[in-house]
Amino acid sequence: MSLKGILKSIFGKSRRNSNALQPPPIASSSSSSSSPSSSPTRQYGYDVFPSFSGQDVRRTFLSHFIEGLKSKGIKTFIDNGIIRSESINSELIRAIKESRIAVVILSKNYASSSWCLNELQLIMECKLIRECSKTPGQTVMTIFYDVEPSDVRKQTGEFGKAFEETCQGKTEEQQQRWREALTQVAVIAGEHSVSWASEAEMISKVIIDVANELPSTDFDRLVGIEAHVENMKSMICLASDEVKIVGIWGHAGIGKTTIARALYNQISSNFQLKFYKENVEGKNKVLSSHLRHYLRKELHSGILDYRDMKISDLQEAEFRLNHQRVLLVLDDLHPEELQALGDTIQGLGFGSKVIVTSEDISTLRNCGITKNQIYRVAFPSSEKALQIFSYSAFGQSSPPRGYLELAVKVRKLVTPIPLGLKILGSSLRGKSKDEWIMTLPTLRTYSIHDKHIWKVIRFAYDSLSYKHKLLLYELERSIRLGENLNNAIIFIGDRDWDVDKGIQKLADMALISKLGDGGIIMHHLVQSLAKRF
Numbered sequence: 001m002s003l004k005g006i007l008k009s010i011f012g013k014s015r016r017n018s019n020a021l022q023p024p025p026i027a028s029s030s031s032s033s034s035s036p037s038s039s040p041t042r043q044y045g046y047d048v049f050p051s052f053s054g055q056d057v058r059r060t061f062l063s064h065f066i067e068g069l070k071s072k073g074i075k076t077f078i079d080n081g082i083i084r085s086e087s088i089n090s091e092l093i094r095a096i097k098e099s100r101i102a103v104v105i106l107s108k109n110y111a112s113s114s115w116c117l118n119e120l121q122l123i124m125e126c127k128l129i130r131e132c133s134k135t136p137g138q139t140v141m142t143i144f145y146d147v148e149p150s151d152v153r154k155q156t157g158e159f160g161k162a163f164e165e166t167c168q169g170k171t172e173e174q175q176q177r178w179r180e181a182l183t184q185v186a187v188i189a190g191e192h193s194v195s196w197a198s199e200a201e202m203i204s205k206v207i208i209d210v211a212n213e214l215p216s217t218d219f220d221r222l223v224g225i226e227a228h229v230e231n232m233k234s235m236i237c238l239a240s241d242e243v244k245i246v247g248i249w250g251h252a253g254i255g256k257t258t259i260a261r262a263l264y265n266q267i268s269s270n271f272q273l274k275f276y277k278e279n280v281e282g283k284n285k286v287l288s289s290h291l292r293h294y295l296r297k298e299l300h301s302g303i304l305d306y307r308d309m310k311i312s313d314l315q316e317a318e319f320r321l322n323h324q325r326v327l328l329v330l331d332d333l334h335p336e337e338l339q340a341l342g343d344t345i346q347g348l349g350f351g352s353k354v355i356v357t358s359e360d361i362s363t364l365r366n367c368g369i370t371k372n373q374i375y376r377v378a379f380p381s382s383e384k385a386l387q388i389f390s391y392s393a394f395g396q397s398s399p400p401r402g403y404l405e406l407a408v409k410v411r412k413l414v415t416p417i418p419l420g421l422k423i424l425g426s427s428l429r430g431k432s433k434d435e436w437i438m439t440l441p442t443l444r445t446y447s448i449h450d451k452h453i454w455k456v457i458r459f460a461y462d463s464l465s466y467k468h469k470l471l472l473y474e475l476e477r478s479i480r481l482g483e484n485l486n487n488a489i490i491f492i493g494d495r496d497w498d499v500d501k502g503i504q505k506l507a508d509m510a511l512i513s514k515l516g517d518g519g520i521i522m523h524h525l526v527q528s529l530a531k532r533f
Contacts, residue, residue, distance in 0.1 A: 104140060421456075
């Protein structure tokens with residue numbers, strides 16, 4: 001279940017009954033602040049917001065398009081259950097503003113809906129405001145589905161007739177805003193359905209364009225990630241038909257999982273079958289005598305993409321794996337789990353690639369991974385460490401004027417481990433110079449493993465309110481036990497506290513990570529502290 005779905009089920013507040021709103025006028029505002037974070041990093045709720053006419057494309061083009069986006073891990077707003085009316089409601093307005101990309105699917109009946117036209121008006125206004133403010137903003141992509149771009153631009157033909165009917169009874173001002181939005185969107189270069197012999201090929205092309213427009217999921221502003229990914233690509237010999245099993249090794253919090261996920265996101269489209277298997281501490285405890293059978297079934301279900309179905313014939317599943325190009329990431333699995341999967345891994349063929357991450361180099365060697373096939377993630381240089389810290393603390397690659405000396409002093413108090421730098425920077429984001437100065441002696445009081453990442457996690461954790469600590473505990477418990485995240489927050493879901501904002505705060509502090517599909521992950525070091533609540 002997605003995070004939004006979880007929150008809805010907890011509070012029982014369907015947004016179908018939200019007050020219907022016209023797209024509000026968008027006005028830019030400026031404010032000054034003595035803190036260094038007056039321009040915070042923009043938070044996005046979705047990768048893609050599709051604007052479309054349901055009667056034209058919902059059961060055809062759109063269904064395949066959304067499924068294709070989902071298969072790439074691209075988080076897309078889906079309006080299931082929203083009652084459409086003359087005007088768009090608050091949930092739609094929020095979704096449009098919080099999406100990186102708006103894909104406008106212009107079809108014959110698009111202009112027959114004031115709902116669609118209001119969506120388009122808001123999309124184009126958001127695009128214009130962000131362009132004028134020169135901030136990273138929403139990209140608008142177009143698909144002309146059985147309609148001519150010129151008819152959209154000039155409001156002529158069948159498209160124009162539908163538009164004129166919708167305009168009846170509307171004010172001149174409203175009509176003009178719609179006309180301007182249609183004229184603006186029609187000149188954005190996009191795909192034209194009549195130019196494609198195959199709709200499936202057009203959908204694939206659009207999905208690739210969307211993926212290329214997005215920053216690597218959760219990896220924008222990660223210092224040095226490109227070099228790591230390129231090194232890994234070289235090590236696995238991506239273009240060859242050779243089966244490769246490689247390891248990623250390094251300290252806890254050094255970025256092994258981040259590199260593995262970034263690599264997986266970039267190269268998974270080159271494989272027929274793929275699966276990212278992560279270890280969750282304490283999850284799915286299985287008797288050792290049944291471990292091999294259990295893990296093989298889980299792996300087969302994940303790779304073959306039948307996660308909700310039982311695999312009745314393991315031999316048939318094994319045959320499919322052995323005769324197709326497979327990408328498999330095994331992230332921080334226990335040695336006994338890796339051993340249990342040994343036969344399955346060794347049986348892969350046809351250019352398959354397996355990536356194993358571990359803090360223990362002996363675990364990798366016991367898997368038969370040789371020294372020259374193990375990628376060691378080293379500590380970042382002092383310059384890169386400061387850059388990582390600055391992105392989290394200030395939203396930019398270096399400290400602003402007046403904060404350089406303080407930033408260097410704070411950064412030197414901890415080991416340059418990316419996770420620790422990110423958590424520490426996030427904890428100080430938006431704070432005044434006086435608060436930064438007070439942080440120095442506070443950090444020095446944490447004596448656990450001097451300069452170790454534990455110091456930073458404890459510092460961030462201690463700054464949390466009681467409810468945030470409780471929320472972190474419940475999230476850790478549900479992740480560890482493999483329970484629905486619904487159970488993690490139902491106990492604190494009351495009207496006096498916004499759980500959605502609570503989860504976002506934990507993500508902003510780098511104590512958890514929100515995935516594109518609405519899931520949540522937590523580093524095992526954070527888990528070990530959270531469970532002590």
